[in-house]
Amino acid sequence: MNLWVTENIDDIIAAIVVYLIVSFFLILIFTLYINRVSFIRSLFKIVQRLLFMLLYPILLITALSTVALIPVIVCLIFGHVFSFSGFIIDAFFILVLLVLAFIIAVGVVFRLPMTAKEQQDTIQYEKYGVLSSWGALTRAYHKRIGWTPMVAKRIAPLLEQIQKPEIRMLAPAANCGEEERDLAQLLSAHIHKRFLVTLCDINEMRHIETQDDGRVSISYHTMNAFDLPKFLTQTQDVIYDPKGILWFPRGKEAELIERLRLFYDLLDDQGMVIVDAAIGSGWKVFINDLRMTYNLPLTFYAEVSTYSYINRFFTPGSVASSLFTLTLVDGLDGPYGMAVLKKVPNRLIE
Numbered sequence: 001m002n003l004w005v006t007e008n009i010d011d012i013i014a015a016i017v018v019y020l021i022v023s024f025f026l027i028l029i030f031t032l033y034i035n036r037v038s039f040i041r042s043l044f045k046i047v048q049r050l051l052f053m054l055l056y057p058i059l060l061i062t063a064l065s066t067v068a069l070i071p072v073i074v075c076l077i078f079g080h081v082f083s084f085s086g087f088i089i090d091a092f093f094i095l096v097l098l099v100l101a102f103i104i105a106v107g108v109v110f111r112l113p114m115t116a117k118e119q120q121d122t123i124q125y126e127k128y129g130v131l132s133s134w135g136a137l138t139r140a141y142h143k144r145i146g147w148t149p150m151v152a153k154r155i156a157p158l159l160e161q162i163q164k165p166e167i168r169m170l171a172p173a174a175n176c177g178e179e180e181r182d183l184a185q186l187l188s189a190h191i192h193k194r195f196l197v198t199l200c201d202i203n204e205m206r207h208i209e210t211q212d213d214g215r216v217s218i219s220y221h222t223m224n225a226f227d228l229p230k231f232l233t234q235t236q237d238v239i240y241d242p243k244g245i246l247w248f249p250r251g252k253e254a255e256l257i258e259r260l261r262l263f264y265d266l267l268d269d270q271g272m273v274i275v276d277a278a279i280g281s282g283w284k285v286f287i288n289d290l291r292m293t294y295n296l297p298l299t300f301y302a303e304v305s306t307y308s309y310i311n312r313f314f315t316p317g318s319v320a321s322s323l324f325t326l327t328l329v330d331g332l333d334g335p336y337g338m339a340v341l342k343k344v345p346n347r348l349i350e
């Protein structure tokens with residue numbers, strides 16, 4: 001049986017070498033100019049998004065082709081060669097090569113922002129980015145399930161314990177800030193206290209206006225959360241941080257501790273951090289990750305919760321436990337799950 005692939009192996013190797021050289025130069029251009037030229041940055045985000053959207057259909061086609069190849073291989077093993085056997089094996093080999101090239105491209109393009117230091121957590125949320133519709137899709141899902149009123153009702157008793165006439169609330173990775181505004185208004189109505197809310201996000205995006213209705217005063221700032229110590233003049237009572245600053249280390253301990261220390265220093269001694277702790281199967285998360293990729297309405301979250309990333313570090317005697325105690329908020333489960341990290345006051349300074 002003559003295979004096209006074996007007859008043209010030299011050309012195939014040459015094509016692979018050209019692919020690697022061209023990719024190298026494209027990566028170099030993106031890495032060098034991603035922050036300097038806005039056109040390159042936008043182009044990068046569009047390429048990244050297209051590759052990501054194509055990934056799943058391509059994996060599906062490969063899986064189906066593999067199934068189609070099985071009878072041909074079985075017949076070959078038993079010595080039966082069809083007239084089309086060579087064509088099917090050739091087609092499969094070429095498909096595998098293309099898929100490998102594609103997966104390498106996706107892998108590199110997704111890691112590239114890491115090379116362009118500290119871009120990883122933010123570029124995807126910008127216009128054209130893979131997660132640019134994260135805020136709208138998640139908020140629409142929350143509205144459908146009545147999330148904010150339910151969460152406000154259960155969080156209110158925690159804030160009632162703060163012995164102050166006004167509550168200072170900070171959301172350091174607020175995205176557009178709509179949900180934080182709604183939550184603060186509901187909390188203020190529950191506990192009859194004025195809320196002074198500071199919202200910030202590192203990305204330029206459409207966001208709520210600075211406002212004050214007498215019960216809730218809100219200011220929004222486009223800034224990096226790590227600059228907050230220089231910016232804030234008073235300590236905070238609550239840091240509201242679902243899928244935010246504590247989420248991004250994705251379970252890496254050193255980074256998480258650095259961020260816990262940042263929050264520790266920003267908080268008053270009675271202060272607390274509130275994070276998401278939704279419980280749902282990995283399958284549900286995967287399906288909603290796909291839905292997010294194709295801009296379809298969510299039926300759950302597209303990512304695991306902050307609680308599931310940080311929980312394992314709060315063991316007795318750990319650094320995390322010396323800074324905060326972590327507990328789930330009573331009466332909230334499924335997509336409503338939330339957790340609270342209460343500050344351990346007067347920590348010994350090492």
Ligand SMILES: C[S@@+](CC[C@H](N)C(=O)[O-])C[C@H]1O[C@@H](n2cnc3c(N)ncnc32)[C@H](O)[C@@H]1O
Nearest residue numbers: 121125173174175201202203224225242243244
């Ligand atoms: C998944 S969204 C969560 C938004 C919000 N906490 C919520 O639950 O709706 C994460 C946000 O964190 C922002 N972000 C990431 N790193 C940041 C940083 N260092 N400082 C401020 N914002 C940051 C991103 O731009 C993005 O809008």
